[in-house]
Amino acid sequence: MVGGSSIQSHFYKKFGYGNSWVLSSKDAHPVIKHYGEVEKLPRVRDVILEGLRRSRRPEVDLVFVHGSEMLVPFFKIFSNKKVILQYHGSDVNDPKRSKNIFRIIARSMADVIIYNQKAHLKRIITIKNVKKTYHVNAVDTDLFVSNNDNKKGSVAFISGNLDKEATKKLLKKFDGITIIDTENAKIPYENIPDILNKYEIFVDLKITDYGLLVPTLSKLALQALSCGCKVYTFENEIKKKLPDRHKPEIVMKKLYDLFLEVTS
Numbered sequence: 001m002v003g004g005s006s007i008q009s010h011f012y013k014k015f016g017y018g019n020s021w022v023l024s025s026k027d028a029h030p031v032i033k034h035y036g037e038v039e040k041l042p043r044v045r046d047v048i049l050e051g052l053r054r055s056r057r058p059e060v061d062l063v064f065v066h067g068s069e070m071l072v073p074f075f076k077i078f079s080n081k082k083v084i085l086q087y088h089g090s091d092v093n094d095p096k097r098s099k100n101i102f103r104i105i106a107r108s109m110a111d112v113i114i115y116n117q118k119a120h121l122k123r124i125i126t127i128k129n130v131k132k133t134y135h136v137n138a139v140d141t142d143l144f145v146s147n148n149d150n151k152k153g154s155v156a157f158i159s160g161n162l163d164k165e166a167t168k169k170l171l172k173k174f175d176g177i178t179i180i181d182t183e184n185a186k187i188p189y190e191n192i193p194d195i196l197n198k199y200e201i202f203v204d205l206k207i208t209d210y211g212l213l214v215p216t217l218s219k220l221a222l223q224a225l226s227c228g229c230k231v232y233t234f235e236n237e238i239k240k241k242l243p244d245r246h247k248p249e250i251v252m253k254k255l256y257d258l259f260l261e262v263t264s
Contacts, residue, residue, distance in 0.1 A: 002038050003031035004088055004219075005066045007138055008255065010035045011248040017256045020064075021054060023047045030189035048074055055079035061263045062111075067091040069107040076109045082262045085110040086135070087120055094210055098123040111262055117216040133258065138251035139222045139242060144193050146228030154201040154232075157182055157220050166207040174203055174232075192220075196227040203232045222246050 002024040009020045022038045025047050032038045041047050048071060055063050055075060062082040063075040069085055076083045085107055092098050092115070107113060108126040114135040115124060124132055155178045156171045158164055164181070171179055178199070180187075187195065196202065202224035206214040213234055221231045225242040232238055244250060 002026050002066065003029065004086075004137060005064070006032050006035040006037040007140060007248075008252070009037040010140075011138060011252045012256070015249065015252050015256075017252065017259075019059075023051050023054075030187065030192075034189040051075065052078050055081050062259060065110070069103050069110075072106050072109050076111075082111045083109070084112045084114060084258075084262065086114040086116075087124065088116055088137075092120055092123050093117075093208065093212060093214075095123075096210075098125060112258065114258075119215045135254065135258075136245050136251060137219050137222060138248040139219075139226050139246045141226055141242075141247055143190065144196070144223045144226035146197065146226075147193075148197040148228075151198065151200040151229065153178065153199050154203055155180065155195070155199040156203040156205070158206070159183060161209060163207045163209050163211065166211075167205065170205050170207065171203055177203060192223065193227055196224045196229055199224075199229055201232055201238075202229045205232070205234060 002022060005022050009022050012018065012020050023041060024038050025041055025044045041050055051063065052075065054060060056079055060081060062084060063079060065071050065075065065083060065085045067086065067088055072083050072085055075081065097103055104125050104127060107124065108128050108130055110130055113124055113130055113132045115121065115132065116135060116137055118134060121132060153176060154174055157180050158167050159182045168179060171177055180195070202221055204218050204221035206218065208214060215234055217231065217233060221233070222242060224231055225239060230238050230240050
């Protein structure tokens with residue numbers, strides 16, 4: 001989840017909206033290394049303590065929690081700042097997580113909950129009326145650009161949060177498809193556009209490790225569209241163009257307007 005927050009923090013500062021810090025206990029992966037936004041701390045406890053220390057500063061307006069709803073009460077109670085909780089898919093889609101009473105209570109303490117899949121709304125269970133708003137992923141259109149007019153073949157990417165065997169079975173219905181396992185390939189983030197630019201079609205079919213066909217365009221599918229690929233979607237349709245709503249200038253303006261609304 002720190003991958004998405006890295007992109008948001010990068011463009012938040014690029015467009016001049018203000019300052020931001022991304023704290024995490026997760027090991028660095030290609031997205032984090034590329035943007036250099038994440039400050040890695042040894043343990044989750046260290047993230048909480050450092051986050052609380054910074055959030056008490058008078059120049060800090062709000063705390064943005066990515067997926068980890070159990071952190072919301074800590075920041076809501078001890079920082080005395082507004083707290084926004086954002087879900088990115090692999091978190092709240094899990095029924096065990098969605099319906100866990102402790103997580104329900106924790107997420108209910110957020111001032112606003114952001115989600116990036118419309119199917120999330122019925123899974124974001126709260127014990128009181130918390131504002132929930134649909135907010136799509138931003139694509140780095142500076143990095144993901146089309147630079148090859150002779151794209152051929154089809155490709156799909158699989159990752160560790162999937163039922164790999166079920167996903168591969170689904171993907172192998174496409175003759176000659178290249179399947180890239182991101183866990184094994186260890187591809188630098190800045191090299192992904194070059195790979196996508198080789199292929200005509202990106203197949204975006206994924207089954208989670210709890211048996212759900214992911215009901216939205218993945219981040220890689222959006223990046224493929226930005227690189228000029230056609231994308232075969234979970235709805236068995238072909239998309240050919242990146243929707244404007246995913247362009248970073250539009251995503252970040254909407255996010256900034258939300259920040260102003262929450263803190264006013």
